[in-house]
Amino acid sequence: MNTKEIVTPSQLLELWQGHRRLTRKVIEAFPEEKLFTYSVGGMRSFADLAMEMINVATPGIKGLVSGKWDNIGSEKTPPTKKELLAKWDETTSLINQSWPQLKIERLQQVEKALNMYEAPNYWTLFYFIDNEVHHRGQGYVYLRSLGIEPPPFWER
Amino acid sequence: MNTKEIVTPSQLLELWQGHRRLTRKVIEAFPEEKLFTYSVGGMRSFADLAMEMINVATPGIKGLVSGKWDNIGSEKTPPTKKELLAKWDETTSLINQSWPQLKIERLQQVEKALNMYEAPNYWTLFYFIDNEVHHRGQGYVYLRSLGIEPPPFWER
Numbered sequence: 001m002n003t004k005e006i007v008t009p010s011q012l013l014e015l016w017q018g019h020r021r022l023t024r025k026v027i028e029a030f031p032e033e034k035l036f037t038y039s040v041g042g043m044r045s046f047a048d049l050a051m052e053m054i055n056v057a058t059p060g061i062k063g064l065v066s067g068k069w070d071n072i073g074s075e076k077t078p079p080t081k082k083e084l085l086a087k088w089d090e091t092t093s094l095i096n097q098s099w100p101q102l103k104i105e106r107l108q109q110v111e112k113a114l115n116m117y118e119a120p121n122y123w124t125l126f127y128f129i130d131n132e133v134h135h136r137g138q139g140y141v142y143l144r145s146l147g148i149e150p151p152p153f154w155e156r
Numbered sequence: 157m158n159t160k161e162i163v164t165p166s167q168l169l170e171l172w173q174g175h176r177r178l179t180r181k182v183i184e185a186f187p188e189e190k191l192f193t194y195s196v197g198g199m200r201s202f203a204d205l206a207m208e209m210i211n212v213a214t215p216g217i218k219g220l221v222s223g224k225w226d227n228i229g230s231e232k233t234p235p236t237k238k239e240l241l242a243k244w245d246e247t248t249s250l251i252n253q254s255w256p257q258l259k260i261e262r263l264q265q266v267e268k269a270l271n272m273y274e275a276p277n278y279w280t281l282f283y284f285i286d287n288e289v290h291h292r293g294q295g296y297v298y299l300r301s302l303g304i305e306p307p308p309f310w311e312r
Contacts, residue, residue, distance in 0.1 A: 006263050007162055007278045015282055040196055041300030107162050117310070122163045126171055127310070130289050134309060137293030144197030153290060154273070154283070 013099045016129050017092065018156030023053065023132055024088055025151040026139045032081050038142055046142055047084055049135040051077040054091050059114060060128050061098045064106065064121055072114045169255045172285050173248065174312030179206065179288055180244055181307040182295045188237050194298055202298055203240055205291040207233040210247050215270060216284050217254045220262065220277055228270045 007015070027035065027050050036047045044052075055073030063069040078084050106121055113124040140150045163171070183191065183206050192203045200208075211229030219225035234240050262277055269280040296306045 004260050005161065006165065006168060006260060007282075009162065011276075011278065012162060015279070019286070040297050041302075043297065043300055104160050104162060120167075122167065123171070126163075130175070130286075131309070133286050133289040134293040134296070137290040138297050140290070141196050141199065141294050141297040144199055146197075153287070 009099070009102065009104060012125075013095070016125075017095065019129055019132055019136075020088075020092060020095075022151060022153070022156050023050065023136045023139075024085065026136055026143070027081065027085060027088065029143055029148055029150060030081070030139075031146075031148075034142075034146060035081055035084070036077070036079070038146065040138075040141055040145055043138065045077075046139040047077050047081075049139065050084060050088065051075065053132045053135065054087050056114070056128055056131065057091050058094060060124070061095050061102075063111070063113060064125060065098050065101045067106065067109075067111060069111065069113060069115050072116065165255070165258065165260060168281075169251070172281075173251065175285055175288055175292075176244075176248060176251075178307060178309070178312050179209065179292045179295075180241065182292055182299070183237065183241060183244065185299055185304055185306060186237070186295075187302075187304075190298075190302060191237055191240070192233070192235070194302065196294075196297055196301055199294065201233075202295040203233050203237075205295065206240060206244065207231065209288045209291065210243050212270070212284055212287065213247050214250060216280070217251050217258075219267070219269060220281060221254050221257045223262065223265075223267065225267065225269060225271050228272065 027046065030038070030046055036045050039045050055075055058073050059070040078087060107125065108120055108122065110118060110120050112118045113121070117124060117127070119127070143150045183202065186194070186202055192201050195201050211231055214229050215226040234243060263281065264276055264278065266274065266276050267280075268274045269277070273280060273283070275283070299306045
């Protein structure tokens, strides 16, 4: 291992997937109906927020690996928790399968991610993770205001 | 630059400080009184959440740099937005001043951060950033439920 590395590729994958495992637990923590209907302050439901994460990560990992950027996904939120979790797990597999093809040199290249954000690819990758953490934090508020204890933040 | 780096130290500092600039804007967006009194779902006020970030980052950057870990800070939330922002800015300066002394090799060492979390230091550093993004996302819900438009997530 290059001791001058801040974080290795496999550690970064684990960071992302650790966050994704926690987000999956948050999806599971919602009662079926509230997942699709409940929100605070006129915001989107947690199902819609989770679907956004999928619609970002799916073309996101493809673009990071290949340099061929599709637009952000437009797939609609499925109508049940079970189907949403299945989509989530598909994305998990896609990321795991794609990751070994990600060349580190690509992370310092500037590209127009999802044909929207011109940035170095490392920034884009952190943006995907941070956007998930941001929206998941919102899900914590929804759960708390429903009287449901969210999963611990530090357990991944 | 080592082309095999995922992210350089200065890029990582800028990622963190970019998040911190956004959090500062969220503090500013709260009406004075609501910053200290308002929350959703029985959670802490955004002032208390921001003070937690300061109480993490201040001993956090010291520990990352030196390997000498203090406990998480116990400083109380100051009573005004102005004083909270002044504390915030002190922490910003402290991080900027300390950062150049952070040796990259240290990031792969496992230590008991803040005498609480045994983890590699890179993981701890990302934890500090992610914890801020998590709680700031909660501040977005508070603002929306107060009818206040939060600052755009992508503007740092």
